[in-house]
Amino acid sequence: MILITGATGTIGSALVRRLVDDGIPVRATTREPDHATFPAGIEVVRVDYREPATFAAAMTGIEAAFLNGVPGPDGTGTDAALVEAARTAGVRRVVKLSAIGTGDPRLAGPGSWHVPGEEAVRESGLEWTILRPNTFASNTFSWLEPLRNGHPVPNLTGDGRQAVVDPRDIADVAAAALRDTAHHGRTYTLTGPTLQTGRGQAAELAAVLGRPIEVTDIAPDDARAFMTAAGLAPAFIEGALIGQTFIRDGHNALLSGDVAAVLGRPPRSYAEWAGDHREQFMVSAREPSQP
Template sequence: MILITGATGTIGNALVSHLVAEGVAVRATTRDPANATFPAGVEVVRVDYRDPATFAPAMAGIEAAFLNGLPGPDDTDVDAALVEAARVAGVRRVVKLSIIAAGDPRLGVPGRWHVPGEDAVRSSGLEWTILRPNTFASNTLSWIEPLRAGLPVPNLTGDGRQAVVDPRDVAEVAAAALRTGDHHGRTYTLTGPTLQTAREQAAALAEVLGRPIAVTDIAEDDAPEFMRSAGLSPAFVEAASQGQSFIRHGHNELVTDDIAAVLGRPPRDYAEWAADHRTAFTEH
């Protein structure tokens, strides 16, 4: 039995589906089981990150656990609490979802959020693997609303290039690390195969959709107000602005072969992700 925390999130959901397709017994956690939908056969349990008493029951009888603590400004201790619950329950193996450049001071606030969790995993005494994925290709689903309104999509990272990663690849690497001890002690930085600017991503999506996509550049100084006007919280705006600056100034221009090393095939590129999710941009 494998436990997936954060099972309704981008990676957690893909991971549950992948493991179920491979015939693996899965226990999925969510704060609201009554309103969550998972594949048949998945055991669903309640875990509320604000209520650590829910951690121990979820870990009971588990062989391996995927830790997706979703840390933010006020939640950097969640992963450590999950690790302790796993250790006490006799869980053998944990896989921690982190972010690219965790601990890099140039990334600012969001770069620090995952450091306590990574430290807790490494010192747990359990078999462990840390995954540091790059920006998800699926983040461009935020373009759906302006596209449907006939508006340009926003570019908040200037000419900064990054190798966005397909969430399905991250999930498949997580599945491999959860199922065997072959990846113990490894920290994998997971990227796509190609460095692209936001404009180049938009061009790739335009080719898939068979229609032009206009892009409007949001200056770095104007980005915080742009996000605030969209109703985003001050804490999110602060973290997102620092992440965008990290990309904008060329600090995320990194391509690794970690996905290929684990999965034995190249990572999917953004165009493949866009083609596979074309209907998300065309359905009304």
Template sequence: MRRAEISYRSGPRNGTVVPMIIITGATGTIGGEIVRLLSARGERVRAITRRPDAARFPAGVEVVGGDYSDLPGMQRALAGAVAVFIVGVLGPEYAEADRALVRAARDAGARRIVKLSAIGTGDPALGRVGTWHLPGEEAVRAAGVDWTILRPSSFASNTLSWAPALHSGLPVSNLTGSGAQGVVDPRDVSAVAAEALSSSAHSGRVYTLTGPELLTTHDQAAALAAALGRPVEVVDIAEAAARDHMLAAGATPEFVDGALAGQAFARAGGNAVLTDDVAAVLGRDPRAYADWVGDHVSAFDRPPVSSDWRAY
């Protein structure tokens, strides 16, 4: 992997800025896979991350540090942008950061912006949390460039948060009751994003990205249990207990209120949505949750017994 300075010069002879597809949040679940997909196609890709020293990408990918709180630094990192994938920071206090990042991408010359949002955005029934992505969505629509908005359902990878409990022989927590969701493989979200970044065919589209089936937490636990060959117990968590836990972990009261409203929305069936958007973009069916589990089951298995198991 070749790390680049902020100037992103194409070579020492002319010092010109090389046009790039630029991925923010590039070491995240979605962003990292987009980088790999585009690089495999031979696209010129620049990955922006807060942890450039820890980034591991294919050779030829330019990697630079960037933080949404440092707008001048982000503006420099976006130099030469042809297309930009934007991962906003979720929360009520980050609305202006999302808008500013979109403006910076446009001002850098990007002709195409793909914004990662969330299912239910703008739905009044979702309450305040349903507005958190709206400033970024509105900024993208008003930027005067080709735009695509992605609203994925619950990620299959969210269940990785169950791993510590399973390693300790504990049940997994459930805040959504019997509410079912169109759980989507994040690799499908990344693949759709890569298509939208590469082609104007998806301009002006809002894609709600789901998997092929509606699943409850208990359904996901059953799929994981089948892959592990042992039971996966589920325990329902009271909203008050979840609130106390999140507040103790340092979340703001407003964020906690929004997050719990999102869980209540799902619990009431608000996210029981399936679409064919993944298939329409990729020309194949979306991956099932069981497929994702099969590829990641080792993350849930019991940690090896050793003197340093706590580092697992």
């Protein structure tokens, strides 16, 4: 039995599907078991990171656990508490979802968010693997709203290039690490196969959709105002801006061979991700509204 925390999320849900397809018994966690939808036949347990008393039951009878914390400065103690519960319950192996650039001093705030969790995992005495994915290809779902409203999609990272990674590749690597002791003690950096700018991604999505996509560059102050209006916490906003500046300045132009080394095939491209999600982007633009 493998435990997937954050099982309703981008990576967790892809990982649940991967394991179920492979016939592996899965226990999935969510704060709201009555409202979440999962494949048939899996166990579902309620876990809330703000209630560590919910962890023990989730970890009982588990061989390996996937730790999917919540990004931002408020979630830094969650992994240590999950690791402690795993150790107490006799779990053999943990796989932690971290982030690219963790520990890089140039990333200040966001580069530190996963450090306590990585340390807890490395010092756990359990078999462990840490995954440091790059920016998810699926983050461009945030473009759906401007596309629907007939607005340009925002580019927050200027001419900075990066190799966005397909969430399905992260899930595939996680599944391998959860099932095979060969990945013990490894910290994998997970990127896509190609360095590209935000504008490059938009051009590839436009080619998939068969229509042009207009892009507008967003200055950091405007991005801050937008995220503030969206109700995001100030510390999260400042962290996101630091991350965007890091990419804009070219520091995230990194290609890793770890996906290929683990899976024995190249990582999926952004164009492949876009093609596989074409239907979701086939929105007809409404009359432009005020931004």
